[in-house]
Amino acid sequence: MATSEIIYKGDLRTEATHLQSGEKIITDAPVDNQGKGQAFSPTDLLATSLGSCMLTIMGIAARERGIDLDGIGCSVTKIMGTDPRRVTELHVSFDLKGRDFSDKEKAVLEHAAKTCPVFYSLHPEIRKEITFQY
Template identity: 60%
Template sequence: MPTVKTVYPGELRTENEHLQSGCKLITDAPLDNQGRGEAFSPTDLVATALGDCIMTIMGIKARDKGIDLDGTRIEITKIMAANPRRIGEIQVTFRFPDKLYTEKEKRMLEAVSKTCPVALSLHPEIKQNIQFIWP
């Protein structure tokens, strides 16, 4: 069974529906690639998926260990490369809330972040610059 159903209404836009939840998502081509830039671009979604996946993997481990990560903020920067046009680098910075984390917890969460399926699925030429800012 499909995961997502997509319709192309034209004008470099896609309308996507996650079939299990019914959640909808629109993409637009970016302004620098003939689009309107009114929504996430497909490459924005790739970069976002990396940050969200790492956060989810850390969240699972944190929940299992009784560590509170609520309020963690993520800043994601996608850097495009040319010839061919592609994602060259994704920068992800995690800013953890002002709570007390032990060195062991920090090391454990940073280590488990490396098991993110999105990170492991990206082409090795895409530089993944991941930073953790602890209080």
Template identity: 50%
Template sequence: MATIKSSYSGNLRTEMTHQLSGNKIITDAPLDNNGKGEAFSPTDLVSAALGSCMVTIMGIVAQRDGISLENLSWNITKVMQSNPRKISEIIVDFDWKTPVADKAILQKLKNAAKTCPVALSLDPEIKQTVNFNF
């Protein structure tokens, strides 16, 4: 069975359904590429997936080590290039208001983030800038 079922809705919009859960994602082309910009663009989703994957793997490590990631947040900045139009850089800025004090644990979490499956799957030409503000 397919993991995701997708369809084209017209006007540069797509709809994807996660088959196991039924959750849906809609994408729109961005304003600067003939779209309405009313939803995530496909390249927004790639960028968001990097941050989400990093935190998911950090969460697995944190659970295993009995650490709470409460108050961890992050912002994603996607940098596009043209000719060809593609993502040139994804910047992930982590902020954690209440990090653990143990420097070894913090380094373990940072290493987990940088080796998440999405980070390892992206083309090496896409610069991944990760800032840990903790």
């Protein structure tokens, strides 16, 4: 079964539908590539999926160990290259401040983040800078 269906809406905009849930995502081309930048660009989604995947896998590891992660987050910065135009770097910064994690819990969470499927699926030439702020 397909995962999604995507329709070109014109003016460099697409609408993707997640077939299992019916949820929709709109994409626009970014301003620096002839677009309006009024929604996530496809490469924004690539970058964002890394952060979401890392948080999800951290959540699984935390749940298995009784660690509360509710409300933690991360920010993702995407760096684009040229010739060809592509994502060259992704910076993910986790905000875990205000929590009293043991050294063992920190190690578990950091390992989980760096073993998410998206992390492994990205081309090895994409530089990944991952930081954890406690």
